[in-house]
Amino acid sequence: MSGLKKIILTVLALTIVTGTLMAGRYIFTGKHLSKKSIAAVPAVQEGDIIFQVSQSDLSTAIQQATHSKYSHCGIIFKRDEQWFVYEALQPVRYTPLMQWINRGKGRHFVIKRLKDAGAVLTPEVVAKMKTAGEQYNGKDYDFYFGWSDERIYCSELVWKIYKEGTGLEVGKLQQLKDFDLGSAAVKQQMKEIYGNNIPLSEKIISPVSMFESPLLVTVAE
Known part of the structure; x- marks a missing residue:
């Protein structure tokens, strides 16, 4: 040789x-x-929150309204020794982790975790979070971004699972009027969704509010 x-x-x-x-x-x-x-x-643990740039029609409007790169998120759980992302898409579902990553723009993602996850996310608490999430499984995606449990959107699903399972509020709740609603893309989506009756006082949790929560730290991207 x-x-x-x-x-x-x-x-x-x-x-x-x-x-x-x-x-x-x-x-x-x-x-x-x-x-x-x-x-x-x-780096992956149950209860981690994963963020990506969605390639859906709503993604651009969400990014512009929230001034955030990230427009979609889900929560990581293990099922039958495999990693899944529990997400509100259409409908709410468990998606294999690699499939979820591959679906995002450029396959880019960020995983965040509670700062004190070791103390808070005990097996009992994780089980409680999974149980809390089951009530939403199969429900339709909420294009109206309402706060009821009848339909549900991505960050709402993760926020409610954390709230019910741990008592923690990961991200600050806002009202629709708090966001930047001035761009053409946002106006078009709001027109299609709400018509002329825009619920400006509707309570909303955005992906960026969770992403910037001081309760979380970045563990992978």
Whole structure:
């Protein structure tokens, strides 16, 4: 074997080893990330909140109204030893974690966790959170962004699960009128959703309010 070939093979071997080690420490958005790698990543814990840029029609309006990059979120739970994101889409559902990541814009995501998750998110509390979330499973997505439980949107689902399961309010509730409603994209979506009767005093929890909550820390992106 020539010296050049030996060097090339050595570099390839180091690249593979390094990539494996990195996969063992972090979650990243590379296209070669496997389900096995995700399952082995210690950064993921039940109760983590994951954020992404949705590619839905509503995403641009949500981003502009909230001045946030992130327009969709869900909560990570384990089912049958596999990682899922429990999310309010259409309908509310459990989505495999890798499928959820791949669906977002550029496969980019951020995972956040309670600062004191080790003390708060005990197995009993996580079980209570899952039970709290089951009442919403299969419900329709709430395009009206109302606060009732009849329909539900993404950040509302996560907020209510945390509130009922832990008593914590992750993110500050606001009213629709508190957001920036002036852009063309936002006006168009509001016209399609509400017509001429915009509920400006409706209580809302936005993805960015949860993202910026002082109760959370970033653990992966």
